[in-house]
Amino acid sequence: MDESTAPRTTARLPRTAMIGVGSMGGAILEGLRAPDVDIERPITVTTKSEASAAAFAGASDVTALSSERDSDANRRAVRGAEIVVLGVKPWMMRDVVREIAGDLEPGAVVVSVAAGVPNSAIEAELPAGVPVVRAMPNTPSTIGLGATGIAGGALATEEHIALVQRMFATVGEALIVREDQINAVAAVSGSGPAYLFLYAEEMTAAAERAGFDEDQARTLVKQTIVGAAQLWAHSDESPETLRRNVTSPKGTTEQAIIELQRGGWAELFDRALAANVRRSEEIERGE
Template sequence: MLGVGSMGGAILEGLRRPEVRIARPIRVTTRSEESALRFSGASDVEAIAGESDPEANRRAVRGAGLVILGVKPWMIRDVVAEIAADLEPGAIVVSVAAGVTCATIEAELSDGVSVVRAMPNTPSLIGRGVTGIAPGAAASASDLATVSRLFATVGDVIEVREDQINAIAAISGSGPAYLFLYAEEMTAAAERLGFDPDQARTLVQGTIAGAAELMFGSADEPAQLRRNVTSPKGTTERAIEVLQGADWGTLFDRALAANIRRSEELEAQ
């Protein structure tokens, strides 16, 4: 794994869970010695810092059958060009960067190396991630299956076309931030109703976590679960009427469209 930022770090921590069965150690590169030191003493990770070893990325990919690009989107082209000559024939290069197409990466690589785009999300950290994967031009069904098995160790995986990856990013990749924003606003509203910060946090976070577990374990659709809580002419119905009056459907469409446009802008750069 080249780069262990917020997304790469979540994937890495998910892969390090004891019950996950993959070849170890996982070789990673970091920008600084300080970041690499976080893994000192870990038997399952070999960290190489670019700050002290200019050949860090090239060393890391030698002999690797699967390489995850965890660097920032604007760094992808340079990193791929740097490692291209050191990749093993038959290696699979997985990019988790938004706004960088498979074709952009493939243009820097030799024949025999395949590319797969993956769009995970940060709940991968606790094994509850959702990842969309899409094959590049040279990726085989076997390559895609390998990448699917990798990300299945940290959550659910769906296979999509590459032209759907930006929508995956808008829905599940960015989705945790939308939920955290909801929690943030609900907590603030609870405090305005007179609860202290600890009480507000307990009320909101406990409700979100419990409702999520209820939904996850239920065969009912979210709409039915909502109806189960919404008694006719009751208090919940009044609140739902206010929320639906704000036209949430259109609001979500606009928010996801803005997210997708930004991915398209990055692709065009």
């Protein structure tokens, strides 16, 4: 399959189970629960604590099971599911896969959203023939603006990959990549919101040091980020062109840009992404 982004689709998604709904799994779940997402409901989820499961009490679109109350929660959740999303911590992945392996439905697709766990490691714990697909989403999936990289394992067909791509296309852009690119996807878009929020933190603090109070600084920075992002979203121009449009020669913006570039932004971003990828590789090796 060509590397591409999936268009929004109205095709119904099949019954889905989610093992673990922490920060990333929870982001996916919230996106899938949106009223305009056509998915077979209820979505079955498992949580570690009974308190977390109780948060879904009364929800008609989610059935929550807790392993604290039911030791077979994960096994029960995957029965009948055509898509099984594994949202547990990387170091828990192999144990969870072994636990549910015997209860998977024939033809079910297993989807991992854990950083640092290759498809082959999951395939090794599953019965022969079970397809595995890695997905690396990010937290804006909660509002339908996610960016997800998707890579199929050795047994995943184009149809399996397309199904998973279709799922994540309901919560944003879904890009098919090679598996050797997944760690880089995690570094760019998976962790990317944190980089932007760090920028917002520092810019807000700088605005306060420039004399604005906390509310004023937050408003100025937040609206600037949101507005600039929407400007880019509605433009066919590159970020470089949009930046140049704001940067008049010998003007005030130019002076600020010069100072930022003197700080070595290019090298800084290279180092940051490399450190992110390196940590994913360490997790793969069990470090």
